[in-house]
Amino acid sequence: MKVYQGHSASPGLVMGQVSRLERWHENFATGPFNAEREQRLLENAVRTAQRELDGMADRSGPTEQAIFLFQSMMLEDEGFMNEVKFQIKAGISAAEAMYRAGNRYAEQLAAMEDNAYMQLRSADILDAARRVVNVLTNRPRVWLALDHPVILAAEMLMPSDLFSVPAGMILGIITSEGNKQSHAAIIARAMHIPCVVQVGQAFLDDCDGRTVVLDANNGECILDPDANTRQQAVSRICELQWESAEAARISVLPNRTKDDVPFELLANCYGQEDIESALQAGASGVGLLRSGYMMLPGRPVDEQEQFVFYQSCIAAAKGGVVTVRTFDFGVDRAMADIHRGLESSKLGLRGIRSSLRQTHQFETQICALLRAAAHGPLRVMFPMVTNLEDWDEAMRLVAHCRQLLRERGEEFDPNTPFGVMFGVPSACLTAEEFVEHGCNFFVIETNDLTQYTHAVDRDISIAERYYRPASHAMKKLIRMVVEAAREGGIPVTICGSAVGNPANTLQYLQLGLRSFSVSPQNLIEVKKALMNAKIK
16 A cells, blocks of 8 residues: 555545556657648648537537637637647647647647746647647547446546546546646546546556546545545545535525524625536525736736637536626736836735726626626726726716617616725725726725735734724625615625635624625535524
């Protein structure tokens, strides 16, 4: 018996036999090749690959759908396809040209250590390129035949690998490379498949066909477990199944306090993958979608890419509301390169302030959001609003975007709700004025509001003493916003890490709040606390 340590990418505990998958390698025939003929072969192969990807998207949930649609779009990317064509003109085959271009682009994106989003996309490009190469070389794309469930092990898994295995045949996943943000890991979480990454090459070298206890809660892979370890694993698997059943039972119970006062539970999310997890844990929608995590350093995401992202989140919410925070350059660190040269800081040019300084990018985002809102309930909130001037200027741009979409003949929702995210005391003190100026909803964000109220950064050493999200000062500010919302007849939600602590949530309940947005992993705990609470 030997224990290998990795990192958990999708929780769970399973025991089974390992099936080792080999890394993708290619040996291509040498030329010379007819460039025109290879170009025609490439075009036909790309069309075939896109049909397959679109078909996989149609059969998938929202998480997988967005990934496969991106891969299909990548095969239309002008820069990428020009690179392939250039290689063909140099005299190599279409298959080798696609292989080289795919690897080169993937390596460039994988090297962007400060941008996890682009590192995710590197695997998508490699996966899409591999599919085209397999079409050109007449290789099957559904390639793994199994007659019993197994634990897949590989250096790295591609998103399509998980759809190349018969349904129900994957017990778990172990990779020597990758990370928990990889799209294979994201799909594993969406499919509830335990996954451990970065377990090391030594495990892969001699694991094929052997039994493994995969503890993806702790990142452990136990190769050739002894009888005692096997028995412990079986017992723990039974316990986890009971805990999961109990959480599922609580998640569907009515959202009412002990004295029958209704409340709403929403989730703080990054994308479609954790929206699905949140709904399964009992959330009725998304109270905070952090839009900036899809941004690319050095190149803003265009309107169509943003539209696809928002639309996939709406689909994942299955009729529940999706509340999108517009870009916050000072918080969404993936935006750092785009925002280089401006005074971005926690007390400087961030949130709505920076968006109003970069009107072209802001306009692009608002247009994408308005278009997406035509496909399901979506509302938009502006972060770091400090005064009415911020709000009024932002809404003038919204009006401009509505007119622009009308002129373009685009489908959009002209009645998309817009709201203020309260993270600054000055906004709380004048909350009623935003209602008078057409604000449709409020969201109180405890992270920023606490640090700006108490003049303390929650990441520094003195934070424990001064960072108090349920202090008397915080309660006064929160009560002002709640009362302004009630008098104005608009909804108000509270979000932030503090809301995930039931002790804080119960205090916010007593202040009049009835809508809470928390991280998916905290939903059940918060719901249990609220169900057992009484309103004074």
